[in-house]
Amino acid sequence: MPMVPWRVRLSCFVLVLVAGGSLAGAARPRSAPVVEPIQVAAHVSRTLEDPSPIDPSFALEVAHGLEPGPPPHDVTGERYPSGLTIDGSTKRRTILFSFDDGPSRRTTPALLDLLDQLDLRAVFFVKTESFGRGNPWEREHREIVREIVSRGHMIGNHTETHRQLPLLNNAEIDAELAVSEAKIENAIGLRPRLIRPPGGALSTRVRELLAARGYTSVLWSVYTGDLEVDTADDVVRTFFRVLRRRERETGDRGGIILLHDTQLHSLEAVPRLVDALRRRNCELLERNEELYDIVDDVGYFIPGYEPASLDDRQADLEARTRRDCAALALR
Numbered sequence: 026m027p028m029v030p031w032r033v034r035l036s037c038f039v040l041v042l043v044a045g046g047s048l049a050g051a052a053r054p055r056s057a058p059v060v061e062p063i064q065v066a067a068h069v070s071r072t073l074e075d076p077s078p079i080d081p082s083f084a085l086e087v088a089h090g091l092e093p094g095p096p097p098h099d100v101t102g103e104r105y106p107s108g109l110t111i112d113g114s115t116k117r118r119t120i121l122f123s124f125d126d127g128p129s130r131r132t133t134p135a136l137l138d139l140l141d142q143l144d145l146r147a148v149f150f151v152k153t154e155s156f157g158r159g160n161p162w163e164r165e166h167r168e169i170v171r172e173i174v175s176r177g178h179m180i181g182n183h184t185e186t187h188r189q190l191p192l193l194n195n196a197e198i199d200a201e202l203a204v205s206e207a208k209i210e211n212a213i214g215l216r217p218r219l220i221r222p223p224g225g226a227l228s229t230r231v232r233e234l235l236a237a238r239g240y241t242s243v244l245w246s247v248y249t250g251d252l253e254v255d256t257a258d259d260v261v262r263t264f265f266r267v268l269r270r271r272e273r274e275t276g277d278r279g280g281i282i283l284l285h286d287t288q289l290h291s292l293e294a295v296p297r298l299v300d301a302l303r304r305r306n307c308e309l310l311e312r313n314e315e316l317y318d319i320v321d322d323v324g325y326f327i328p329g330y331e332p333a334s335l336d337d338r339q340a341d342l343e344a345r346t347r348r349d350c351a352a353l354a355l356r
Contacts, residue, residue, distance in 0.1 A: 100174050102181065102219035102243075102323060108236030110227070111326050113246035113281030114271075117335060118309075118317045119325050120279050120302065122147040122295070123245060124286035125183055125221060128155060128169035130162075133286045136295070137176055143299055146321035148243065149173050149286065150183035150221040157208035170212040179323065181219030181243060182209060189226040190234075198234055206238075219243050219323065243323050246271065246280030251291040260284075260294035261301060279317065281326055306342075307350035316342050 113121075122140075127133045128151055140147060151173075156166035173180055184190070185205045190198055210216045220240045222231065227242065235242055250263040264282065271277045282298075284291045302317040309316050318338055325332060 098177060099322075100177075100179050100213075101215045101217050102179060102241055103215075105218065105241040105324070105327070107218075107239040107241065108232070109327070110232065110242040110244065111281075111323055111328070112244045113326055114275065114277045115246075115279045115326055116276055117325075118279045118315045119335065120317055120319045121281045121321070121323065121326065122284065122319070123150065123221070123243070123281055124148070124284050124291075125150045126152050126187070127286040128166045128173070129287045130165050130169060131287075132289060132292055133169050134172070136286050136292050137172060137178075139292060139295060140178070141176065143296060145299070145319060146177050146179070148179040148181060148219070148281075148323060150181040150219070150243075151209065152183045152187050153185050153205040153208040154187070156212065157204075167208075167212045170209070174213045174215075177321075179219065179321075180209070180213065180217065181221055182206065182217040182240070183221050184223055187223045189224050190222050190231045191226050191228040195230075195234060198231065202238060221245075241323075243281070245283035246277060248283045249291070249294065251285055251288050251294065255290060257290045257293035257297055260291060261297050264294075264298055265301070278315075281323070303346070303349060304353070306346045307353065310343065310346050310350060315339065316346055318342055 122145060124136070124147055127149060133149075151170055156163045156170060170180070182202070182205050185201050185208075188201070190201075193201065206216055216239075218239055218241060220235060221243050222235075225244050232242070247264060247267050249260045249267075251260045254260060254263065268278075268280075271280065284295070286292070299319065302319065306316045316339060318335065320338075324330070325335065
């Protein structure tokens with residue numbers, strides 16, 4: 026029997042989803058105007074300064090067809106205008122952890138436990154090829170996606186097959202996104218509004234297509250090189266080397282970090298990175314400089330937007346750092 030081309034298989038799967046009514050909320054408008062940074066600042070200022078309480082159970086209730094409770098924390102980035110591209114750079118010492126290519130039953134659950142222990146929230150860009158159908162392996166990965174949301178992390182689309190979007194034609198991109206959107210919405214009850222294009226590859230054409238589907242593209246500014254190295258030590262060294270180079274060359278002192286939750290050494294590197302940043306804060310505190318602040322929302326990296334809450338966070342962070350550094354000095 027001849028092999029059926031992947032384009033035909035993907036298109037047939039999309040048709041099945043649409044015909045079966047699996048694309049919940051498909052009647053919602055998909056297009057939205059591209060907005061300028063100043064408009065973005067006005068749009069998000071209210072929500073970032075006064076965020077809604079975290080209630081991850083909302084998505085799970087919707088996924089199970091139950092009457093939802095209060096509106097959730099914005100785990101999918103719905104409040105951000107479509108057509109926006111967040112490149113992840115910042116002049117502040119603001120850090121956000123992001124993880125690509127999961128879920129993986131071998132590593133992602135352990136990472137979620139680790140982030141809980143560190144009291145951190147991150148952004149997960151999931152590749153949907155590993156979940157969404159009925160076999161036990163894919164059901165297990167679907168539950169991991171639910172668990173990501175239930176623990177208060179943001180979630181975004183990393184496409185179905187991880188092919189670079191500029192290499193595909195418009196119909197192929199639409200089919201790719203229709204499948205991945207449907208799988209994520211079926212898993213958590215919410216349609217993704219954040220996307221990380223595979224490889225960070227974008228073009229004017231792709232930006233327009235993503236904007237028409239209501240997406241905010243989230244890139245990164247600090248790559249840890251965790252796919253190119255084999256140890257946590259190498260990941261930590263690469264992270265600080267890139268951070269120093271960007272500060273020297275562009276003036277960026279923080280940024281969105283790219284890691285992969287499919288790599289065991291990446292998981293091992295996370296607590297080391299957090300510990301190293303906190304120890305550096307001891308030095309910065311002595312010099313009366315801004316401290317590294319590990320945040321939980323891509324909104325802090327919106328171009329042209331400088332939330333006042335970062336200054337309030339610095340005051341709280343300074344008090345905590347003073348206590349932590351005093352405890353370290355006693356060891």
